Amino acid sequence: MARFFDLCIWFICFLIVLFAIEESIARISDLFLVKEIPEVFPKNSIHLHYLNSWYLIFVHSVLGILFLLAGSYQLIPYFRNLYPNIHRFVGKIFLLAAILLAVTSILLAILNPFGNYIETAVTLVFGIYIIIGSFIAYRLAKEKKIIKHSYWVRRVFFIALSIASIRLFIGFNILIFNSTVKEAMGISFLEGFLLHFLLIELWIYLNRRQNRLSQVH
Template structure:
C-alpha cells in the first residue's frame, strides 16, 4: 500500500514538473513579447505588470526551471545510490537555487504583487516556508541527519510543485467561473500551497511510522 501511494505521488509529481516547466517557458516568452510588442496584451494585464519588473521575474523563473531539473534528479533513488558524488554536487546546487527561488518569491510578493492582499500573504508564507525548509535541508545534512535531510528536501520540492497546481486552480476559476486572474490568484495560491503541504506531511508521517515499526521488530 505504501509503495502504491509513493508511486502515485511520483506520477503526480512528474506531471506537475512537466506542466511547471512548460509554464516557465511560456512565462519567459510572454515577458519577452510584452517588452517587444506590449499592445497585444490587455491594459493592466499580469503580463505587462511583470514585464515592467522583468529582471526579478527572469531570475525567479529561470532559477525555478533549474530548481525543477536538479530536484528531479535528486529524487531518483537509483541515481542517488550509483552516483553519490554527483548527487552531493547537484544537492548543493539544488539548495542554492532553492534559496534564490524563495528569496525572489518573497521579493515579488512584497515589491510587485499583482493580485489582492491574499496573494501577497500566501506568497509570503510560501516563500518564507521554502526558505526555512532550505536552511533546514542544509543544516540537517551538515549534521549528518540524512533521513531528516531527505524529508526537508522532499518538502521543498513537493511544496514548490504547488505552483503547477496553483496554475490549474487559476485556469479552472477563470474558465468555469469567469473570474479574472487578479480575482483567482490569491485563493489559488492559498489552496495550492495548503493542498501540497498536507499531502507531503501525511506522506512523511507515514514514512516515519513505517521506520518505527521496522525498528521495533
C-alpha cells in the same frame, strides 16, 4: 498504503515538473515578447504586468527551471546511490536555487503583486518556510542525518511545486466563481500551497510509520 501513496506522490511530481518546466519556458518567451511587442497582449493582462518587474521575473523563471531540474535529479534513487559526489554537488545547487527562488517570490509579492493581499501573505509565509526548510535540509545533510534530510528536501521540493498546481486552481476558481485572473490569484495561491503542504506531510507521516513497522518486524 504507504507504498501506494508513495507512488502517487512520485507520479504527481513527474506530471507537475513537466508542466512547470513548460510553464517556465513559456513565461520566459512571453517576457521577451511583451518587452518587444506589448500591444499584442490584452489590457490588464498579467503579461503586461511583467513589464513592471521584468528582470526580477526573468531571474525567477530561470531559477525555477534550475530548481526543477536539480530537484528532479536529486530524487532519483539510482543516480543518488550511484554518484554520491554528484548528488552532493547538485544538492547544493538545488538548495541554493530554492532559497533564491523563494527570495525572488517574496520580492515580487511585496513589490509588484498581481493579485490581492492574500497572494502576498501566502507567498510570504511559504517563501519563508522554503528558505528555512532549505537551511534545515543542508544542516541535516552536514550532520549525516540522511533520512531527516531527505524529508526536508521533499518538503521544499513538493511545496515549491505548488506554483504549478496554482494555475489549475486559478482556472477552477474562474470557472466556478466567474472571477477574473486577478481576483482568483490570492485564493488560488492559498489552495495550492495548502494542498501541497498537506499532501507532503501525509506522505512523510505514512513513510515514518512504515519505517517504524518494518523495524518492529
